[in-house]
Amino acid sequence: MKQVVQNYKSGELALLDVPVPGCKPGGVLVRSAYSLISTGTELMKVSEAGMSMVGKARSRPDQVAKVVQSVAVNGVPATYRKVMGKLDSYTPLGYSLCGVVEQVGAGIDDVKVGDLVACAGNEHALHAELNWVPKNLYVPVPDGLAPRHAAFGTVGSIALQGVRQGESRLGEVALVVGLGLIGQLVVQLLAASGVRVVGADPDPVRCELAERLGAAACGDPGSAAVESAVAELTGGLGVDQVYLAAGGGSNQPVELAARLSRDRGRVVDIGKCRLDLPWNAYYEKELDVRFSRSYGPGRYDPEYELQGRDYPIGYVRWTERRNLACFLDLVARGRVDVEPLVSHTADFDDAVETYRSLQDGSLKAVAVLFRYPGQETAGAGAPAVTVPAVRRDGTATAPVRAARTPVRLAFVGAGNYASSMLLPHLARRDGVELSTVVTTTALSAANAQRTFGFGRATTDLDAVLGDSAVDAVFVVTRHSSHAELTRKALLAGKAVFVEKPLALTGDELAGVLAAVEESGNDRLQVGFNRRFAPLLREARERFGARTGPGHLRYLVNAGRLDPGSWYLRQGTEGSRFAGEGGHFIDTASWLLGADPDSVYAITTPGNENLQVVLRYPDGSTATIGYVTTGPAGFPKETLDLVADGRALRLDDFVRASVYDGRKRWVSSRLPKARDKGQSAELAAFVKAVRTGGPMPVPLESLVATTAATLAVPAGLAAGVPVTLAGAR
Numbered sequence: 001m002k003q004v005v006q007n008y009k010s011g012e013l014a015l016l017d018v019p020v021p022g023c024k025p026g027g028v029l030v031r032s033a034y035s036l037i038s039t040g041t042e043l044m045k046v047s048e049a050g051m052s053m054v055g056k057a058r059s060r061p062d063q064v065a066k067v068v069q070s071v072a073v074n075g076v077p078a079t080y081r082k083v084m085g086k087l088d089s090y091t092p093l094g095y096s097l098c099g100v101v102e103q104v105g106a107g108i109d110d111v112k113v114g115d116l117v118a119c120a121g122n123e124h125a126l127h128a129e130l131n132w133v134p135k136n137l138y139v140p141v142p143d144g145l146a147p148r149h150a151a152f153g154t155v156g157s158i159a160l161q162g163v164r165q166g167e168s169r170l171g172e173v174a175l176v177v178g179l180g181l182i183g184q185l186v187v188q189l190l191a192a193s194g195v196r197v198v199g200a201d202p203d204p205v206r207c208e209l210a211e212r213l214g215a216a217a218c219g220d221p222g223s224a225a226v227e228s229a230v231a232e233l234t235g236g237l238g239v240d241q242v243y244l245a246a247g248g249g250s251n252q253p254v255e256l257a258a259r260l261s262r263d264r265g266r267v268v269d270i271g272k273c274r275l276d277l278p279w280n281a282y283y284e285k286e287l288d289v290r291f292s293r294s295y296g297p298g299r300y301d302p303e304y305e306l307q308g309r310d311y312p313i314g315y316v317r318w319t320e321r322r323n324l325a326c327f328l329d330l331v332a333r334g335r336v337d338v339e340p341l342v343s344h345t346a347d348f349d350d351a352v353e354t355y356r357s358l359q360d361g362s363l364k365a366v367a368v369l370f371r372y373p374g375q376e377t378a379g380a381g382a383p384a385v386t387v388p389a390v391r392r393d394g395t396a397t398a399p400v401r402a403a404r405t406p407v408r409l410a411f412v413g414a415g416n417y418a419s420s421m422l423l424p425h426l427a428r429r430d431g432v433e434l435s436t437v438v439t440t441t442a443l444s445a446a447n448a449q450r451t452f453g454f455g456r457a458t459t460d461l462d463a464v465l466g467d468s469a470v471d472a473v474f475v476v477t478r479h480s481s482h483a484e485l486t487r488k489a490l491l492a493g494k495a496v497f498v499e500k501p502l503a504l505t506g507d508e509l510a511g512v513l514a515a516v517e518e519s520g521n522d523r524l525q526v527g528f529n530r531r532f533a534p535l536l537r538e539a540r541e542r543f544g545a546r547t548g549p550g551h552l553r554y555l556v557n558a559g560r561l562d563p564g565s566w567y568l569r570q571g572t573e574g575s576r577f578a579g580e581g582g583h584f585i586d587t588a589s590w591l592l593g594a595d596p597d598s599v600y601a602i603t604t605p606g607n608e609n610l611q612v613v614l615r616y617p618d619g620s621t622a623t624i625g626y627v628t629t630g631p632a633g634f635p636k637e638t639l640d641l642v643a644d645g646r647a648l649r650l651d652d653f654v655r656a657s658v659y660d661g662r663k664r665w666v667s668s669r670l671p672k673a674r675d676k677g678q679s680a681e682l683a684a685f686v687k688a689v690r691t692g693g694p695m696p697v698p699l700e701s702l703v704a705t706t707a708a709t710l711a712v713p714a715g716l717a718a719g720v721p722v723t724l725a726g727a728r
Helices: 041-049 053-059 061-074 076-087 153-166 181-192 204-212 224-234 252-260 279-285 320-332 348-360 416-427 442-452 461-465 479-491 506-519 534-543 576-592 678-691 699-718
Strands: 002-007 013-017 027-037 090-092 096-104 116-120 130-134 138-140 173-177 196-200 217-219 239-244 261-269 288-291 342-347 367-371 407-412 432-438 456-458 472-475 495-498 524-526 551-557 598-603 610-615 621-627 637-643 646-651 655-659 664-668
Touching (some): 002 442, 013 348, 013 442, 027 348, 116 153, 138 320, 153 181, 153 239, 153 261, 153 288, 153 320, 173 224, 181 196, 181 204, 181 239, 196 204, 196 224, 217 224, 224 239, 224 252, 239 252, 252 279, 261 279, 407 678, 416 432, 416 442, 432 442, 432 461, 442 456, 461 479, 479 495, 524 699, 534 655, 534 664, 551 576, 576 637, 610 699
Parallel strands (some): 196 217, 261 288, 342 367, 407 432, 407 472, 432 456, 495 524
Antiparallel strands (some): 027 096, 027 130, 637 646, 646 655
16 A cells, blocks of 8 residues: 655655555554645644754654753663664655544444444544554444545644633634644634634635634734724723644744733643743733643553553543544534635545645645545455464374575564664574564654565464464564464464563463463563673673572663653553563573572562562572662663672673773773664574574573563562472
8 A cells, every 4th residue: 555654854745655554453544535734733843854964853852851861871872773773764745634544443333334433633634545443443424425525633632632621611712823734724613603703824725714704803923903803802801711722933823812812711722833921911910821732631651542541531522532532523514614625636546746836835725635446445454364284193284394595574663672682682693584563653664674574574373373484483572462473473483583672471481381381482582681681691700600609689770651651551562670670680690500499579669660570490589679769861761789808899780890800801891882682682593493403592491480470560569479380
C-alpha cells in the first residue's frame, strides 16, 4: 500500500510503498476514502523538517535537553546512532480521515466490515491507503453524512474541545484570534451555541469566510475594526472568552487577548502561539488562562487510546471519542458546515506535489482533502503461512541448521533499542543477512528496511516463522509480548534472541520452557549484554578465580522516566525492574560464577527505590540498589566486588580497576567509547547460530536470572527471602 511520509533529517516528502498493517485485537482495519491535511499542524512539521540541524535544535529545545542527558548516560556513539536513526527515518503525516472498515479485530462489536467510520490519531489516522485504528479512536459516520465531510472529524474535535474549555454560555461574546482551519470551526461552534463571535486574522479572505459562517465581525488584529466590534457588542466591557487559534512567533495574540478581555475573562490556547503573557495586564484583570489538549480527555492516555478503556460518562462527559461523535452529529444536522472550508481536493497519488504547493505558497488553502482510489475488494495482508509442525518425539520438523553462511536473521520489532543498539552492529557484520523485519506498524517496517537493508518488510509474523530460509529470530518488541513470541519462534524451529525480559510472570516463563521441551529446540539467548562488555571482561580476568565467598555491590542510578513512557504501564508491561533488572542480576551472577538460590527485596515508600539482596550457594552475596531518584549527572552504573583480599571496581563502563593489596590495575576509556557489550554479544550469538555450537549463555542461567527477577515482587509482598525453585 502507499503512505505519505517525510524524512525529518532531509525534509524529503515521499509517497512510499509500505506493508499493509495487521488487524490487531481491539481495533479495525480501515481503507481510507478521504483524509484531511491540517494546514496548520502538518505544515509546521513539514517546515521544521526543512530547517538546518541548528534550526531544528532551536525549534525543539526540549529534545536537545534529552539528547544532552542521553550523552551523559550512554555516551556519544550510542546517542549519535539513536538520534540520527530517528532523524534519518521516515515519519508519518496525517491524523484525520474517513474510510470503510475492511477488517474487524477481536473484541470489536460496534462496527462491521463495510461500515463507514471517521478516525483520529497521529499514529492511526494517517495519510495512507490502510490504517489500523483502535476502538476509542474511531466512530461510525451518521447516515447521510458525506465521507469528505466526515474526514473533518478529528480537526473538528480539536475545535470542539477548545470551545468546551472556554465554558461559553448563551448570549456571551467571544474573540477568535486566528481564522485558519481550527479558527473557522471554532467560529461556527460558538455561533451554533448562541455566542456572538468577533474574529481576528490578517488575511481578509479568511475574515470574509468567517463572517459568512457566523461571525458577527472580523478584521486585522492590528486594526481598530476588531476593537470597535468588541466595544459595540459588549458595551465596552470586553469579551467573555478569547480563543487563541493562531500559530507563529508573534506575541500579538496574547497581548490582544489581554486588551479585549473583560475582567476575569477566559483565554483558551488551542493553537501553538507565543505565550509571553504581559503580567500586569493579565494580573489586573485576573484572566483565567487555559489550555486545550487536542481532541479531549483520553488523549495521550495509552490505556484509553490503545487498550480501549473508556472513562465513565458520569465522571468524564466528553472524551475524545464522544467529542468526535458529537462533531460529526453537528455536521450531519447542518449546525456546522465544512464544505466552504475545502479549498482543494487532490488525488492521493498527487500528495507530494500538493504538500509542496502548500509549502511554497502557490496553493493557498484553509483545508485540503486527499481523495483515495475506489474501494477494492482485497485482503488485509499476506496469506497465513502454516508454522512447521512438531514431531511426536519432541523435535521440530525445521531443525536449527549449522555451518551456514550467511546467517539469515529476522527481526520482530524495530524500535529505538533495536535501531540504535543492535541493527547497526549486524548491518555491517560479514556473514549476516538481514532477511525480514516484522512490525505492527507499516512505516516502522519500511524505515528499518530502508535504513538497514532488510530483504523484505512485513506486518505478518507467520510469514517469518514459516520461512525455512530464516535461521534466527530477534524479538525486540514491548515486554508483554516477549514470552509468547519467543515460544512461537522456538516451536517454529528458529534460534531466538529475545531482548530482556524473557518473561513477566512465572506462567510466561513456564510457557517458554514448555516450548523448549515440546520442540527440542533450546537455541535461546536473552539480551543480557553487560557480561560481554570488554572493560568488565578484562577486569574479571585481572581479578582472577575466587576461593572464598564474594560480596558484590551494584548501584544502578536508573533515573526518572518521561511521564508518557510505556515502561510505566505496569498493568501490561510489568514493573520497571521486571523489565531491566535481569541485566544487573545476570551481571552479578556471571561475576560470581553461579546462579542465586534466594532473593530478598525491600523498597522505599512509593516503591521508587529498590534494594535486592541475592544469596549464592557458596555463601556469596550480591546487593543491587536500583534507584530512580538519583541526580541525572551521577554515573548510571557503579559496581564493586570484594573477595579473597581483592577488589574489583567498575565505574559506568568507562573505568575499571582491580586491587590486591600489592598492586593495582586500572583501565579506562573515554566516555564516548562506553561499550556495554552489545557488539560482542551479537557476534557470539551469530557464531553459535552459524556453527551450531553452544549458545553464549546456558539456558539454565537465563532461566535462573529470569526467576530471580520475578521473585523480587514476591519478596516485597512477603517481606521475607524467597527461595528459588531448583536451588541447591
